[in-house]
Amino acid sequence: MSRFSFPLTILFWVALAAAPLVLDGWNLGLLAQLMIYGIFAMSLAFIWGQGGLLCFGQSLFFGIGAYAMALTTKGMIPGVPAMTLTGLLLAMILPALAAGLLGLALFKGRGLVGAYFGIVTLSAAVIAERLATNWSYIGGFNGLLDIPPMRLGWGSWQIELYDPLPFFLVVLVAAIAAYLLLLKLERSAFGTVLRGTRDNETRAAFLGFETAEYKAAAFAVSGGVAGLAGALFAAQFAFVSPALLGFALATEVLIWVAIGGKEVLLAAFIGALAVKSVEKVLSDSLGQYWLLVLGLLFITAVVLLPRGLLAPFLRLTLPRALRRPEQATKHPTPEGRQGQNAP
């Protein structure tokens, strides 16, 4: 909780927004790609860091979002207009619903906790990958090709986001919107109850909270944001495949978030950017040994710095109302301290 966290946070977003001034089209495209992974990482950080739910199958929602975007914009969903906007909406709503319902099913009753939740979500992702591989309408093993680029606007006033710069700007807006949404939730009473449930679910239940519903709601939000990232991915690469739903991506995002820091959204975001860009450099020079380096980094983060490598520098202080709220004038403090003997 360094006092530089807030300026660093602002500085980071400003620097990202200024990237088009210094980067050429190719690199801007690469940066947009990294930011999409960053949005994905934030979705996991929210449910893992705030909700205490280690989702081992976050790729499920990323993949559903990517497929929803691809199928919609290719006009393959009967009755849904083949537009970018409908694609984006479905890409958020479907994974949010999937996560919310899966969450309710898993958390209701005695509820799945800890590793069991991780294993079930992992299985769900693996099953989805299998299903997509065998479902020929959505492309089967080969996936879907030729996904049209995003189009913004109406009627004759449409621009196609084919160039890196406008696409980058769209991803930037999406990243900031996702960040602000998750941050606002985290700092609201909803976030406090969610952290309370993470911390001591029994106490929360015995204060009257339907904790399963809080967790499912957080899971739905997380799924929706992951779906948004998937949709942007599909639009950028013009290609989706069953791998987007599966195990490999689910593990990767887990590593980014663990290295960055699960409790701080921006740390997770930068964790994704950092690991992915280091990967580009090191996988060229080290080949497959790069994975060894990544593994070591992961172990370091988990064992030595369980809160992440970046989180300590980027953790924002709580809203003032949750630290030192305004004192009520009718109760002067000396009277309020009677009968206490703090050592």
Place this chain on the structure above:
Amino acid sequence: MTMDTAPFLNVRDVVMDFGGIRALDGISLEISRSEVKCIIGPNGCGKSTLFKVISGDLNPTSGQVSFAGETITGLSPQKICHRGIARKFQVPSVFDDLTVTENIEIAMTAASKHYTPFGLLRGGPDRSGYGAVLAESRLSEFGDKLASELPHGIRQQLEIALLVVTDAQLLLLDEPTAGMTEEETDAIVNLIKGVRDRLGVAVLVIEHDMSFVRKLGSKVVVMMKGAVLREGDYAAISEDAEIRRAYLGDVEPC
């Protein structure tokens, strides 16, 4: 039968079996509005089990619990909380990773009846009131401390404050002064008397510390083998020879 004369909490012939072991053996107990009662009894006599039954943690084998005129047996712990019964656990249970004020926010959210997340979309509790709540709970100086950093006594006090803040009408306190210094114990006595007098809250306390029971000056219920052995004032109870033998002289070693 009007609201005022009917017992606020009414436990009727409750039996709780665990396999072959009968933890509660047809216990009956009443508490009125704004009344404070202490339950004492040797380890294993069923005090905590009784609290678990009242708060919905356990479903009794037979018998009935009613609160404010309505049956609550078989309801979920959440539903029972919503009716206005709040339980403090034997081992202090607060939100350790959160600040004291965040703890208060959770209780305030419960008080605003946002038990599910959807209501919260339209606005949570009013954060400008937290300062006053902290002051009333005598926790002002700890506002930005993590609950895990608090001294033991203050942590217990925080847990009780959480229950009070939710607007509970009946508090079930399981050993609220365990491991406390005498000064901390006095603070809890004042806290309990305060919520009874100011807010009209009824309090049922499980306690081992006889000096605490004396200071509280409440009715005492003596439990023995899952049933009520005797009920009366502290003075009468403390002089009762049978109780001295059963409880004070013959304490089972856990």
